[in-house]
Amino acid sequence: MEVSILAKTYFAEQIQSVVGTNDQCVMGRLTKDVDLFEGIIQVCEEHGIQTATFQCIGSLTRVGLVQIALNEQGEIGYSEPIYLENPVELLAGTGFIGLDAKGELDIHYHGLYVDSNGTISGGHFLRGENPTAVTMEYVIQPTSDIHLQRRIDPMWNLPVFQFTQRGE
Secondary structure (H helix, E strand, O other): OOOOOOOOOOOHHHOOOOOOOEOOOEEEEEEOOOEHHHHHHHHHHHHOOOOEEEEEEEEEOOEEEEOEEEOOOOOEEEOOOEEEOOOEEEEEEEEEEEEOOOOOEEEEEEEEEEEOOOOEEEEEEOOOOOEEEEEEEEEEEEEOOEEEEEEEEOOOOEEEEEEEEOOO
């Protein structure tokens, strides 16, 4: 039996990709009461990192995030902020580090957590709302030849990271 796979071709403005090299690897941990985003941003400032990916695992005393949602018109957006005021274990999380529209360090991070009842959930974490409980272990993979900066996406009218070659 022959299987036919139809490949769809996308327009150049629909897919962004740039090649970069990893300059270094920064590993460490955040300790009790250090906010996840603020701590990672401080590490990046200390090491002169402006563009990177990062991953982390650990525990949080509470969680603040949003999740994907549909509005009344059926359009994709985000929920109102969700706050879980109980400790959780962060099972997995991946983020991007770049610059916001003003040129300040910014993070886009999605994580998966389990609470003390065994309920698993996750979403788009919010800055200043996720303090470490015991420890948060992280690895940051910087690159110096890719530039990430938030700009308004014309389709969604939201500030999202745009990926370009540094110097463009």
